[in-house]
Amino acid sequence: MSQNTLAPAAQRRRERRFGLFSLLVLAVMLGVFASSTRGAQATFILNDARGQLFELPDLILPVVPTVIVLSALVAGIAARQFTRGFGSRAVVIVGVVALLFVIAFLTWAAAGGQLSVVGLLRGSLARATPIAFGAMAGVLCERAGVINIAIEGQFLAGAFTAAVVSSIAGNPWVGLFGGISAGVLVAFMLAGLSIKFQADQIVVGVVLIVFATGVTSFLNTQVLSGNPQLNSPTRFASIAVPVLSEIPLIGPVLFRQSLLVFGMIAAVIVLQYGLFQTRWGLRLRSVGEPPKAADTVGIHVLATRYKAVLLGGVLAGIGGSWWTLDAVGQFSREMTGGRGFIALAAMLVGRYSPVGAFGAALIFGFSDQLATSLQLLRVPVPSDLLLTAPYLVTIVVVAGLIGRLRVPAADGKPYVKQ
């Protein structure tokens, strides 16, 4: 959409910038990956250890030829970017270049060793789950005109409460309800302070993060460390969808996951439909654009905003519960480790749409999982540097180097009825 409206000169400049990016990628591929001395072959395991309908053979790739073929593809793309350009598909092509780079990287990383593709993809989807929930919470709030920086705070509050409630009740569903309540409570503070008291939404968001961090850390050392029975939540079991989970490769990745993962995918679909195809979604979005128009036709602006922020709290609370009810099974201090900020980033990279946010969350979940997988492979790439990828991508997107980000017009602006 936005690329069609660019002036031809700007279009050319952008294509050239993308071309430079491709050349950079090409240089790394040829300079680092193709000159590997770590082993001649890379083995990718496509089977899940827990069995499937039939076994796939391991994918064994010769490292140097594979990287050279991939490099040739990137070189071809770069050549066209500098000459004719890709027009309206330019952004997609950048994604293709990035994908080719990732494949080359994996080939190089797995050289002389074995990499489980199923484990990598399965872990990526699992780690994308809280990020996607948080990003959807952000989408709901910001589409309705309330900036929600506090996703990290909602995660922490949700994770803590879910852990305690699930430990007491011995039931993950009750724990999930607790996590949701905590997320909604933080959302309520955000809504109250920013909608009713019209405090600055960004300041309130930062404050709520500090507050949630402080309260959960305080209660963790003060109460949980002395009462370990309060911090041993019952977790959601992994669910295998009958039949579908037996499909090789796809089955274990998509259909042998925990309940929260399925819930996340369902939420993405429902929210995408709801926001853009229903009357509810239209109204929600209308109060985030200059809301005077919505008010004029009789939509209750403040109530709509309250509902959007609280519903966002529900989603962020579920996202926070993922840590204690699914992944780790115990609360520890600041365990969300800044994923709330990554969720914020996913929302921006996904351009304020649930499906976009889901896609971005997958990419970030992948880089997260990759950092873990690579440590097992003893690849000489510091996982710390790899983990900076989501943050760098976000700065590039926010700075509009790929395309202008269209922010809801009334995002962050309190509304006073006249």
Added chain:
Amino acid sequence: MSDDIEPEDSAPRSGEDDAPESEQAPGDVLLEDEDLARAEIEAAAERAADAKAIGLEAGFGERFIAAITGTSVVVTLLAFLSALVIGAFIIAFSEDAVRETLSYFFAQPGDAFRAAGDAVFSAYRALLQGSVGGTTQLSETFVTATPLILTGLAVAVPLRAGLFNIGAEGQFVAGGMLAGLIGFSLTGLPMAVHLPLALAAGLVAGGLYGWIPGILKARTGAHEVISTIMLNNIALLVSGYLISTTLFRRPDRTDPISRSVEESARFPRLIPWEPGLRVNTSLLVAIALAILIFWLVERSTRGFELNAVGLNASAATAAGMNPGRSLVLAMSVGGALAGAGGAAVILGLQYRLTIGFSAGIGFSGITVALLGRGRIGGTVAAGVLIGALQVGGRNMQAQTGTSLELALVIQALIIVFIAAPGLVRAIFRIKADDLATGQVAKGWGA
């Protein structure tokens, strides 16, 4: 409860809309230069709008500055008080002894109140004793306050230009890393050369790290909050990586810990004959920088532009100022101050880099700046106060077992109340007008 504040909030708003027209109709302007005339009208509109009116309609910076600097001392004190009261409740309910009495609360409510009172009293007494109860404690308070003053100023200066610098943490890390690197990799230099060089390295590294979000904001409009959050995380990850490389790591250790800063690059202690007093000359550096920043922001031409951009960017543009330049300046200066904070900690206290050496000092700078209401003197005072709170918190944990994180909770509560003055007004049922002049003053004057 809060209904009584709404009329006051909306009243000045309608006044603001009318004010520019009635005070200075376009026809009254007889200047020949149209741009000058427009600037004049803008300036008049700016004067006409009082702080409360700005607080409601207008851009981020305007609302923000009004919200922070427009709050009176009363609100600040009440915010601090409210935070301590809520903190008391949290202490009471988290104390095991109190929770035991709750089981028979209705039989003997007195027990519960007594236990709660004891817990709160002893916790807060330990907090106070630990921060100002003796020379060692005072020394620790100032040691902790030094980097907090600097990161607080790092948030306060951009605040004046309408920018919210969440990136002090990352800038602090950048400054500390480079200052440390200069501090231990150069040897044989006299202190008169080495220490200033290492400090300058911290200033430059922090300044450059603050320049990035500034230039991104000025050139592309990327929101500084988003870019600084991302840069914080990048700084923490990259510093973690760098400390484990041979460039930084101690040769005899495998765990990530850097080499020690040379003696010639360490801040000498202020009272060297008392070994227990860690307070050092970095405090003087912080005060000197604060005075310099006071001059820059409050007295210099650049500072005037910076304030003008923060109050109303379009008016500043119309008056011939360059908002982009002010934004970049504010962020770079802020970054340099945070970098100096990092240098102060590494060269004055820890002498070596470890993973996570920033320990949230940059984030605390946000509290300090908000508590100081964005003013330079106020920020310095707030830095000392928060420093005392943190040092006292350590003593509280040691003496009464109340966890150190309570200091963090109290800090967060303070900013909640300061960021939402309406909340304080609603709780204490203060009318908005009383707050604008300060209740006491009004009682005497009018």
